[in-house]
Amino acid sequence: MRASNSDLPIRFEKMSVSERGLTILDGITMQIEPGAPTLIIGPNGSGKTTFLRAAMGLLAPTQGRVTWGGRETSPALRRAFVFQRPAMLRRSAAGNLSYALRAAGSPKSQRGQRVEDLLARVGLQGLGKRPARRLSGGEQQRLALARALARDPAVLFLDEPTASLDPASTKAIEDAIRCVAASGVKIVMSTHDLGEARRLAGEIVFLHRGRVVERADAVQFFSCPKTPEARSFIAGDLLV
């Protein structure tokens, strides 16, 4: 059932999220459609993580609603999430992947081969036997990406997956994401690194103070941003 992107489009209708009286997302109405990667950018605290969590279905909106392919509840069978700080199980790298495969309902007989494929896909071949929590930060992040891919997702959310990684690890992650996007998986990813957004984005969603300030095709966004906030963010001014 690879072809039906039944979770897409993901629609936000006047969606707000507040926690302890603090508004984190404020009346967002937009739609995530199949196609090139959607990059969520904006300064720290602009609501990127909360946006992704709501899109994944990990948290319920305080107001408004989120729908997946028109449905208000949709178990996250074909959605996967790579967290900013992934929590690896106290098992080997391969053990973490076969756990994810089992959770995704992959038959036992195929798991061994799929684990090897997944490791190769993120450039970790040969590291399967290593304890996952002893891998470097970059390797753990790649393993987290492989673990998310084990779910064979139609939509893959990534929350600043390259934050605090060195350039080599960042490149490895970005290359893997590009491959995944090319294979038809919808990528929805946050970053505060404009260079990364330029390298990966098909379209940009610019968040500021919990609102979607600007949304545009990536080329257009970077060449002629429409809003003063986006202009100053691209120019590198401190946006507070």
Place this chain on the structure above:
Amino acid sequence: MHPDLSPFQLILTGDPPLFAIVRLSLIVSLTAVTASTLIGVPFGALIALTRFRGREGVIVLLNALMGLPPVVVGLAVYLLLSRSGPLGSFGLLFTPAAMILAQTILVTPIIAALARQTIEDLWAEYRDELTAMNVGPLDRVTTLIWEGRFSLVVAVLAGFGRAAAEVGAIIIVGGNIEGFTRTMTTAIALETSKGDLSLAMSLGAVLIVIVIAVNALAWLVRSVGESIAG
């Protein structure tokens, strides 16, 4: 037993009554700790992973029960198993089974309370990942117990320490009957009051050595396991 022999001679010559006492002590405490682990770990996990009215109260009570006085447990089990008690018809009073029951009641809250804390901390760490992987409630419990296995070993050791050192409960429900329900701790209490300090000391030495050996073994298993699993 030979009261004229020194503690070391008793141990080195493999004095049969001494070894019968050691054997029964180990059977009672290890069986009780096994039963407590099988009850306490899932129970602790259940409390860690569910939210219900009065949960805070249950946690406070569970933590308080770690300090349950052995003599009070002994008394309660005694009343339960005595001829006129609700379970009197089974004739368990003054048997090893009664001692196992009493120690299980003592140790289960310790293991459950420590398991609850361990698993709740792990749940905070893994909640997002497991939710994103769509892992169901039962699989969450088994996953987190497995993730917490090294910390849970310490909880089980704490329970074993309690059981092995305890005398108040088993002396009441076991009766300290020679050759039947006499354990190391009850024998030490008896021999000390009789004035046979030599036997009491050799039993004490054996008890301490056993407790250290069990802990060392568990530590070894934990270290090897952690070096493999990370």
